Amino acid sequence: xxxxxxxxxxxxxxxxxxxxxxxxxxxxxxxxxxxxxxxxxxxxxxxxxxxxxxxxxxxxxxxxxxxxxxxxxxxxxxxxxxxxxxxxxxxxxxxxxxxxxxxxxxxxxxxxxxxxxx
Amino acid sequence: xxxxxxxxxxxxxxxxxxxxxxxxxxxxxxxxxxxxxxxxxxxxxxxxxxxxxxxxxxxxxxxxxxxxxxxxxxxxxxxxxxxxxxxxxxxxxxxxxxxxxxxxxxxxx
Numbered sequence: 460x461x462x463x464x465x466x467x468x469x470x471x472x473x474x475x476x477x478x479x480x481x482x483x484x485x486x487x488x489x490x491x492x493x494x495x496x497x498x499x500x501x502x503x504x505x506x507x508x509x510x511x512x513x514x515x516x517x518x519x520x521x522x523x524x525x526x527x528x529x530x531x532x533x534x535x536x537x538x539x540x541x542x543x544x545x546x547x548x549x550x551x552x553x554x555x556x557x558x559x560x561x562x563x564x565x566x567x568x569x570x571x572x573x574x575x576x577x
Numbered sequence: 578x579x580x581x582x583x584x585x586x587x588x589x590x591x592x593x594x595x596x597x598x599x600x601x602x603x604x605x606x607x608x609x610x611x612x613x614x615x616x617x618x619x620x621x622x623x624x625x626x627x628x629x630x631x632x633x634x635x636x637x638x639x640x641x642x643x644x645x646x647x648x649x650x651x652x653x654x655x656x657x658x659x660x661x662x663x664x665x666x667x668x669x670x671x672x673x674x675x676x677x678x679x680x681x682x683x684x685x686x
Contacts, residue, residue, distance in 0.1 A: 465619075493674075502676050502677060502678040503620070503664070503676045505676075550617075565610070567622075568619035568620050568621070569619055571617075
């Protein structure tokens with residue numbers, strides 16, 4: 460089945476630094492990738508949708524200058540948390556779809572990246 | 578607005594059966610998904626319903642009634658490893674996934 464690799468699985472950084480998280484589709488081409496954030500005991504919150512070769516679409520309330528998303532190829536999307544602060548500490552999860560739109564398309568999730576900002 | 582409701586937490590006994598309900602109000606409907614998420618891990622796909630009725634897959638079954646905006650996930654012969662959160666998600670008319678807050682299922686011996 461489809462596999463999505465996400466790296467790193469956990470990261471601890473100092474306040475003010477930037478952190479990059481990578482999301483790769485290993486055995487399929489992902490035209491669309493989604494970035495989610497999940498706080499403890501809460502559901503997934505969609506941050507942004509990225510389509511290969513175009514700018515990401517950010518959800519309301521998500522700062523696009525703080526959460527930089529690059530979907531440079533059909534197999535790789537990156538999320539960079541710039542100037543991270545403790546409130547950015549969360550579980551970040553990417554997911555990928557082999558095609559946009561189709562109702563039956565199942566999202567394949569990466570294993571998630573736990574970010575702790577000190 | 579768009580809304581998906583599911584119970585926050587449920588408790589069941591090992592070997593028993595449990596039904597997790599999900600009701601939704603969305604702008605359009607293009608399918609309903611159930612995902613399982615163990616603590617600290619990413620969600621994994623369980624089932625997809627787009628037509629009314631019951632979809633059975635081993636110990637897990639999922640039911641959909643579009644007219645009632647209602648689905649349930651049925652777990653049989655519960656095992657301790659089934660302790661997890663179960664997320665209901667609906668694709669709206671724009672094919673955007675709307676997520677429920679998840680139901681934490683606790684299995685007791």
